[in-house]
Amino acid sequence: MPIPFHVPFADKAAAKAMGARWNPTLKVWVAPDPEVAAAMRLQWRVVQEVEPITDLPGEDRAFGSGLFVDLIPRSCWFTNVRYCVAPEDWTRLSVGIRQRAGNRCEICGDGGVLEAHERWDYRPDGTQILKRLVSVCRPCHQVTHFGLSQLRGLEDECAKHWARVNPGVDFDAHVEQAFAIWDSRNRRDWVLDLSIIGNAGLHIVKPVAASERRAVAERTLRDSG
Numbered sequence: 001m002p003i004p005f006h007v008p009f010a011d012k013a014a015a016k017a018m019g020a021r022w023n024p025t026l027k028v029w030v031a032p033d034p035e036v037a038a039a040m041r042l043q044w045r046v047v048q049e050v051e052p053i054t055d056l057p058g059e060d061r062a063f064g065s066g067l068f069v070d071l072i073p074r075s076c077w078f079t080n081v082r083y084c085v086a087p088e089d090w091t092r093l094s095v096g097i098r099q100r101a102g103n104r105c106e107i108c109g110d111g112g113v114l115e116a117h118e119r120w121d122y123r124p125d126g127t128q129i130l131k132r133l134v135s136v137c138r139p140c141h142q143v144t145h146f147g148l149s150q151l152r153g154l155e156d157e158c159a160k161h162w163a164r165v166n167p168g169v170d171f172d173a174h175v176e177q178a179f180a181i182w183d184s185r186n187r188r189d190w191v192l193d194l195s196i197i198g199n200a201g202l203h204i205v206k207p208v209a210a211s212e213r214r215a216v217a218e219r220t221l222r223d224s225g
């Protein structure tokens with residue numbers, strides 16, 4: 001088993017030179033063998049085993065199944081669960097979500113690099129309520145956040161993956177419909193409801209105020225290229 005280490009961003013070149021590998025799923029640097037681990041231990045702390053969280057009381061695991069484009073209102077970009085819980089809790093959640101799905105994408109069944117995706121319900125009263133967390137492969141995640149993928153030049157990859165998962169379903173027509181829904185969602189600011197995270201006993205850091213989210217989203221997008 002590769003051993004994960006707390007490597008500060010500024011040390012990543014040093015870790016790489018030492019033989020560490022980046023684990024894109026856990027988002028940590030790992031030592032692939034005991035020799036590299038021994039060298040890394042002199043500089044960095046081992047990431048302790050975490051207790052995965054698999055049970056989110058109140059979660060609806062049947063909500064929003066299948067592959068579809070689900071555009072997050074612009075005012076809520078980058079102000080998701082990951083930013084509302086402590087980093088260790090996010091790790092526990094993302095490990096648990098993946099484990100309970102049998103280390104597979106819950107949309108298409110693929111393995112490989114898996115990410116945790118949030119499914120939201122948009123209520124008429126202006127509440128954006130977190131319904132479930134889903135283990136998804138990167139291509140399914142990119143299709144789901146198609147607006148962001150477009151900005152990153154990934155349209156062709158998305159269309160190809162769509163055709164594999166939803167054969168015979170017109171992608172362009174689906175995207176058009178998704179953007180129409182998005183337009184209507186963009187007309188208001190949303191109040192996030194993260195109750196299922198709180199029900200799991202996790203402390204929710206106060207989400208960024210709706211009025212400030214737009215600026216956070218723009219800054220994050222600009223910094224990530």
Ligand SMILES: [Zn+2]
Binds near residue numbers: 136138140141
């Ligand atoms: Zn998938």
